[in-house]
Amino acid sequence: MARLTRAQQQERTRAAVLDAAGREFAEHGYAGAKIDRIAERAEMTRGAVYSNFPTKRALYLAVLVGLVERSTGAGETAGTPRTTGAPGAPGRTPRPSPASVAGSLGSFARAWLERLPLSGDSPADGHLRLRSLTGVLDDEPSRTALAQVARLEALLLALALESHPPRNARRVRLAELALTLLNGSAGLAETAPGFGDPFDVVRACGHLAGIDLADAWNPPHLPYVSPARPCDDPWIPTAGVSDRITGRRADLGDDGVIAVLGAGRLAAAEEAVRGALPDDRVTVVAVTGDPAEIGRLVRLRIDDLTACLRRVFAADAWPSLRVVLDDHAQAAAALGLPGVGDATEAAVRVRDGRIVARAEGRGAAHAVATAGAPDVTRSGGSGA
Structure with missing residues (x-):
């Protein structure tokens, strides 16, 4: 042997x-x-x-x-x-995306609610089914990371919902509302087993599509963000990194925006997406100073949400945003960011295999995303 x-x-x-x-x-x-x-x-x-x-x-x-x-x-x-424990649980085979936002929200809710405990589950086993974090995140860094990754989850769901017409309609607030309802249902299933009807939750999620949330977005700090710095730096992308959304290899040499975000700054992904040019490839490289705990927390939440998205939406409707988990900061170091942690926010713009703009600090993802047009990048303007 x-x-x-x-x-x-x-x-x-x-x-x-x-x-x-x-x-x-x-x-x-x-x-x-x-x-x-x-x-x-x-x-x-x-x-x-x-x-x-x-x-x-x-x-x-x-x-x-x-x-x-x-x-x-x-x-x-x-x-x-x-x-499976939820009503009408979808199978594992590929399928066309639902025909409407309401249909997609209902289907997503059915996939998400499969985690609800079954009638014969013990409380402890039910907690595992729910991916329960009750009593687990008992410190400020982990709770901050959970709040930030929840914002990223909502952005990913919103981008999938935005595959439905009208294509120029943002649906981030709608996705946040749907996830609030679903997470609340999970919380009740944990603390008050048997309360509520999953069928009602599914129907309610579908009806959320009819609410006019306006999706107003105007973070107060953006007017004070410094413009991205123009540069002309060589760029040798890290090999072998994967996009958590598609499961495929992510070529970080593609033209577009790469935002390196610590676990405490993941919500800034929305700033990059909203500020980017229509044809930009936006990639979030998530980093942390605590891969064993915070890194696993981010991986758990993103992979769990992505599994639901894949079961509801056809591949051409999956979020175009790429998410790379860089637990060992290899991609960050290649971008010239050797010292990263949960508060990191930095971004670069890649064009023709070169880094042509950089920014660090709060608002960096927005600064680089809006420095999109060639003349803006050369002049160092913000493009806002």
């Missing part, structure tokens, strides 16, 4: 820890789970668990990320095959 390499042994150890942790969290919930019991289940030492996952929270988030990855292919939760 061939001897396992060090990397293979590490991967086997991580898999065993994750499997044991999944069973522990499903039985005892996050608060009641014990690292000692997880180590015992995995037939390892406590130190072996911590050598792979520095905290219980990091381990719990890793379990949830794995749950989402498995459920996109086999409808599994906590390692156990399950049937």
